[in-house]
Amino acid sequence: xxxRARLKSILTGLALYTVAALMVSYFGINAYTGKYGLNARQExxxxxxxxxxxxxxxxxxRAEGEQRVSLLRSDRVDPDxxxxxxxxxxxxxxxxxxxxxxxPN
Numbered sequence: 723x724x725x726r727a728r729l730k731s732i733l734t735g736l737a738l739y740t741v742a743a744l745m746v747s748y749f750g751i752n753a754y755t756g757k758y759g760l761n762a763r764q765e766x767x768x769x770x771x772x773x774x775x776x777x778x779x780x781x782x783x784r785a786e787g788e789q790r791v792s793l794l795r796s797d798r799v800d801p802d803x804x805x806x807x808x809x810x811x812x813x814x815x816x817x818x819x820x821x822x823x824x825x826p827n
Contacts, residue, residue, distance in 0.1 A: 754760050793800040794807065808814065815821050 752759060756762065790803065793803040809816075
């Protein structure tokens with residue numbers, strides 16, 4: 723038969739191991755799913771890739787816009803670009819242009 727002191731020491735050891743295992747599992751789970759865990763890192767990497775591609779698209783768009791603006795500068799005006807912008811802003815159409823009207827619903 724096991725004495726009380728021996729039983730108490732066994733249960734104390736068992737409780738300490740259980741608490742230690744719970745703490746290790748808690749920190750392990752947080753290391754995987756927490757705010758700065760492995761899953762969050764993967765999501766951040768995916769977001770970085772998406773934002774990098776969007777940045778590249780916006781840079782291309784900006785370069786195209788800057789190129790169009792450079793064609794309208796006063797020191798060297800592209801006649802076709804000037805004609806296009808004037809027609810758009812004045813709502814003017816050349817008689818030789820093909821115009822298609824769309825009726826609003």
